[in-house]
Amino acid sequence: GGGFRASEHQHSRYNPLRDEWVLVSAHRVKRPWQGQLEKPPPEDVPRWDPKNPLCPGATRANGEVNPHYEGTFVFPNDFPALQPDAPEPDDSGHPLFRAAAARGVCKVMCFHPHSDLTLPLMSLLEIRAVIDAWAELEAELGASYPWVQIFENKGAMMGCSNPHPHCQVWASSFLPNEARLEERTQRQHHSQHGMPMLLEYAEQEAQRKERLVVENEDWLVVVPYWATWPFQTLLLPRRHVLRLQDLCDSERDSLASIMRRLLIKYDNLFQVSFPYSMGWHGAPTGPYLQEDCGHWQLHAHYYPPLLRSATVRKFMVGYEMLAQAQRDLTPEQAAERLRALPEVHYKLRHQ
Amino acid sequence: GGGFRASEHQHSRYNPLRDEWVLVSAHRVKRPWQGQLEKPPPEDVPRWDPKNPLCPGATRANGEVNPHYEGTFVFPNDFPALQPDAPEPDDSGHPLFRAAAARGVCKVMCFHPHSDLTLPLMSLLEIRAVIDAWAELEAELGASYPWVQIFENKGAMMGCSNPHPHCQVWASSFLPNEARLEERTQRQHHSQHGMPMLLEYAEQEAQRKERLVVENEDWLVVVPYWATWPFQTLLLPRRHVLRLQDLCDSERDSLASIMRRLLIKYDNLFQVSFPYSMGWHGAPTGPYLQEDCGHWQLHAHYYPPLLRSATVRKFMVGYEMLAQAQRDLTPEQAAERLRALPEVHYKLRHQ
Ligand SMILES: O=P(O)(O)O[C@H]1O[C@H](CO)[C@@H](O)[C@H](O)[C@H]1O
Ligand SMILES: O=P(O)(O)O[C@H]1O[C@H](CO)[C@@H](O)[C@H](O)[C@H]1O
Numbered sequence: 231g232g233g234f235r236a237s238e239h240q241h242s243r244y245n246p247l248r249d250e251w252v253l254v255s256a257h258r259v260k261r262p263w264q265g266q267l268e269k270p271p272p273e274d275v276p277r278w279d280p281k282n283p284l285c286p287g288a289t290r291a292n293g294e295v296n297p298h299y300e301g302t303f304v305f306p307n308d309f310p311a312l313q314p315d316a317p318e319p320d321d322s323g324h325p326l327f328r329a330a331a332a333r334g335v336c337k338v339m340c341f342h343p344h345s346d347l348t349l350p351l352m353s354l355l356e357i358r359a360v361i362d363a364w365a366e367l368e369a370e371l372g373a374s375y376p377w378v379q380i381f382e383n384k385g386a387m388m389g390c391s392n393p394h395p396h397c398q399v400w401a402s403s404f405l406p407n408e409a410r411l412e413e414r415t416q417r418q419h420h421s422q423h424g425m426p427m428l429l430e431y432a433e434q435e436a437q438r439k440e441r442l443v444v445e446n447e448d449w450l451v452v453v454p455y456w457a458t459w460p461f462q463t464l465l466l467p468r469r470h471v472l473r474l475q476d477l478c479d480s481e482r483d484s485l486a487s488i489m490r491r492l493l494i495k496y497d498n499l500f501q502v503s504f505p506y507s508m509g510w511h512g513a514p515t516g517p518y519l520q521e522d523c524g525h526w527q528l529h530a531h532y533y534p535p536l537l538r539s540a541t542v543r544k545f546m547v548g549y550e551m552l553a554q555a556q557r558d559l560t561p562e563q564a565a566e567r568l569r570a571l572p573e574v575h576y577k578l579r580h581q
Numbered sequence: 582g583g584g585f586r587a588s589e590h591q592h593s594r595y596n597p598l599r600d601e602w603v604l605v606s607a608h609r610v611k612r613p614w615q616g617q618l619e620k621p622p623p624e625d626v627p628r629w630d631p632k633n634p635l636c637p638g639a640t641r642a643n644g645e646v647n648p649h650y651e652g653t654f655v656f657p658n659d660f661p662a663l664q665p666d667a668p669e670p671d672d673s674g675h676p677l678f679r680a681a682a683a684r685g686v687c688k689v690m691c692f693h694p695h696s697d698l699t700l701p702l703m704s705l706l707e708i709r710a711v712i713d714a715w716a717e718l719e720a721e722l723g724a725s726y727p728w729v730q731i732f733e734n735k736g737a738m739m740g741c742s743n744p745h746p747h748c749q750v751w752a753s754s755f756l757p758n759e760a761r762l763e764e765r766t767q768r769q770h771h772s773q774h775g776m777p778m779l780l781e782y783a784e785q786e787a788q789r790k791e792r793l794v795v796e797n798e799d800w801l802v803v804v805p806y807w808a809t810w811p812f813q814t815l816l817l818p819r820r821h822v823l824r825l826q827d828l829c830d831s832e833r834d835s836l837a838s839i840m841r842r843l844l845i846k847y848d849n850l851f852q853v854s855f856p857y858s859m860g861w862h863g864a865p866t867g868p869y870l871q872e873d874c875g876h877w878q879l880h881a882h883y884y885p886p887l888l889r890s891a892t893v894r895k896f897m898v899g900y901e902m903l904a905q906a907q908r909d910l911t912p913e914q915a916a917e918r919l920r921a922l923p924e925v926h927y928k929l930r931h932q
Binding site: 232233234236239240241242243244246250251253254255258260261262263264265266269291308309310311312313316317318319320324325326327328329330331332333377379381382383386387388389390391392398400402404406407408409410423427430431434455507508509511531533545547548549551552553554555556 | 583584585587590591592593594595597601602604605606609611612613614615616617620642659660661662663664667668669670671675676677678679680681682683684728730732733734737738739740741742743749751753755757758759760761774778781782785806858859860862882884896898899900902903904905906907
């Protein structure tokens, strides 16, 4: 490479977990933006609203009344995309028209009784309770279902229709696309290199340091080398861990701590409750509990849409949908900006 | 299948072009929506605005003045994600940190001199001129570049930052992800079944009819069996065609006609200028022009985000990003709704 500089010269990077490429054109962030501005999230969410179906004591769509819960609270999604019993689709008799049965359950988990909180504003103990509840649900639903997808849509920009802090858990009778993909790439890496891909990757990033955002004794967060969203991150354990339920007590505490540090930085970046979709990927469950899943490594993906400010997002549209994801700053630049931010939440700085 | 009904019973469908699945949970459209409302597009776009860099006679970011063009107008993107010369990235020396050179050009094509028009409001002759300009650009850039991605982002919701009717053309020195994927799946289908996948698919859909939206002697538009976006469509030729430049005169006319009919229906669906990202996929070019690309079939994808109304979109977020795309109405229901709409634009109905 004659004088190659990633921040100046467009190039492609390979994502080994999804077997695809991202186009990095960092010089492009200079273009002016005259497109859509997003509405910042409301600042005046009431702590308790009896008409909000996620609040303690509120009545849900199905007529049930929520308990006056004080920690986390799990209940069935009233409009589930997956239900436990659905008949087998008929055979179309043609390979281009293939359908398959899809069964499962959808749950909602409130993180906290207060609607005006988000994870980065919660205490370490409260976040730890969320982690325990995740691990429990994964073990419970994973006893029979092969995939338990825990995910949080945060912010209206990410399709979240309720400001109350919550996530969802969708368990399915099948491995969804992303799980199939990561199963294939991790298995292949393991058989070729004799080491779980993401364990090797975490070791490399811990040494290289330029994409690190936060780290502690058990965990690290990086803007992955192949990130597509501007401030996308990957949360990785340092030791080989298959599933959330395998985390020991101290690892759960250190997870609460690193999540909180990451999410405070996220909020501090544009001084706004930072929107994202995040979710956990671990080894498959159900029948896979009996199989060797040594190629898997537990991890969480954070996919935040904002690019330049609280109101200017990255659009993954035409070229991205039809050809390939494209990013406007390098992962190293994104990591550097996140690293430089304080670890005290901007809302609490003057208290 | 004992009593299976696609509109009532969730199931998965296979997308053979992308080798992935979509979860169809049509019962879910019943849930109330309290989330983000989109701003409808402005109704008062001036026909000519000398400050709009896409208008005839306007000055662009680089200081150049546009000609007083009367048909289509092509110029280089002033903030290109791909440039013809970029040095080769350095070798990281590790398989998890792989970068590759990315070179190319980015062009913008205005469809018409008037900012207050969109394709469905243009005449057949004007649309035909756009098709000719696409074919010309594909041939010109495709002479050296292996992939020429023509795409249109329509509407602010799809990241479009300028209301003037236009599309973009990004040519690259590499096959982007989507091209690689469709190359692989079409090649495999062809070698297994002896017929181009999408030619066989079009024949099937022409017979089955339930997903047809519009058709004519040369073309058909379907909501594909595996559609992810609520009103996603696939535009297919009836004969085997590799690239836009291979279309004969009468096929270009009939393409202008079917595009216009589709886009009028789209606008009529929610009585709004319908946002979408669309793009053309054909056989690769450059060095591939010398190779056998018989497994390829030319097609256009339309990816529109709206779900329920002009202001309620489908969010492809948490579950979709982390696990699998999910849709809230069946492709057959979407096709039926589009079929039932008039072929006169709602804005022109009372003239
Ligand atoms: O080039 P534009 O129209 O300003 O930009 C738009 O389309 C590009 C190509 O899909 C995207 O990368 C941008 O995020 C989007 O805002
Ligand atoms: O279930 P919610 O939060 O109402 O819905 C949100 O998340 C779902 C899962 O990612 C998506 O399918 C919906 O489009 C989105 O609006």
